[in-house]
Amino acid sequence: MDERTLLILGLLKSQSQHGYQINDFIERNLGRVSDMKKATAYSLLKKLNESGLIEATTEQGGNRPAKQVYSITPAGEEKFYKLLRMSLVQVNDYLPHGDIGICFMDQLPKDEVIGYLNERLAKTEELLASYEDVPPHVEHLHGVNLTIRHRIALFRCDIEWMKQTIEELRARS
Amino acid sequence: MDERTLLILGLLKSQSQHGYQINDFIERNLGRVSDMKKATAYSLLKKLNESGLIEATTEQGGNRPAKQVYSITPAGEEKFYKLLRMSLVQVNDYLPHGDIGICFMDQLPKDEVIGYLNERLAKTEELLASYEDVPPHVEHLHGVNLTIRHRIALFRCDIEWMKQTIEELRARS
DNA sequence: AGGTGATTAGTCACACTTGACTATATACGT
DNA sequence: ACGTATATAGTCAAGTGTGACTAATCACCT
Structure with a gap:
């Protein structure tokens, strides 16, 4: 607040x-x-x-x-x-929204989970692209541009993490 | 919910x-x-x-x-x-908490802002270290470990973004 | 046998947030 | 002149979330 x-x-x-x-x-x-x-x-x-x-x-x-x-x-x-x-x-302490689902992923077949994560990955890449494409510009609020970069960085991070996670799931016996 | x-x-x-x-x-x-x-x-x-x-x-x-x-x-x-x-x-759409302050950073002297961001950077690095040190293990909830990695990745991303932002502020005329 | 602090178990009043709603003014086509 | 769509300006009931509180039991010391 x-x-x-x-x-x-x-x-x-x-x-x-x-x-x-x-x-x-x-x-x-x-x-x-x-x-x-x-x-x-x-x-x-x-x-x-x-x-x-x-x-x-x-x-x-x-x-x-x-x-x-x-x-x-x-x-x-x-x-x-x-x-x-x-x-x-103030430190940003993220509680990523979707991570509760990740905790329970073992309750579903591995391949099904991989499918969902791939879907999520694709959607996130789309979202990232929408941020990268439109160069933002709020006249007198220069700082806003920095926050856009911030979010782009976070999306990229999320994408990497998802790829790594999917890879690891694939590699499981 | x-x-x-x-x-x-x-x-x-x-x-x-x-x-x-x-x-x-x-x-x-x-x-x-x-x-x-x-x-x-x-x-x-x-x-x-x-x-x-x-x-x-x-x-x-x-x-x-x-x-x-x-x-x-x-x-x-x-x-x-x-x-x-x-x-x-579900895609994670972050609204980083502290970014509203970033929007208004021009209201304070550049050097003061750099000071605050450095403070924030140090605190975030500490927090990151606390996650890296303690190898977590919740018995039957294997997925939890993945979420820990997720947060570590996000902290690293935040740290990079802060460093970049501070650099850019320093470079301003 | 009495005191003290932690653990177990839960409730409640209050603050915050928002979807859905009301209502007037203005623009614009026909 | 009339509909109708959009912009302007705001309200309100209902839901969500939590700090602070109550209260019994247990562990331990003295």
């Missing part, structure tokens, strides 16, 4: 905006960095507002319904820097 | 046991594969019991309070195999 707070504060730091814009930006540009959903963003905005890290001004545009425009407060900026520093020193 | 169901069904498939044993086994042997907490395990057991995938028999031992012993049902075994197959073909 700290990560998500950091994200919202970071976006509001560069520009005041309302919930919709924030969610839109995340969906369009940061889908590879965060999977926060709209409803979560709104509820976080509400919480951050209540705790004084951001403040809302009601904007009346024509005869539209009123919208809230959120801006970061000084307290919010402080929190932003604190969370940013925390995030930068 | 499917992953967690798979884990519980898998453990009950090899042996009927109560909630405490399940949680204990996860904490002791599978801390590197799942981070499911005790309360979650109990609530899952309850749900799986209600939906007929497992069944509970009350065990009265001496004058202790009664405990529930859970066993997998035929429906549960079917579900187990279904989830296992799903898990094996």
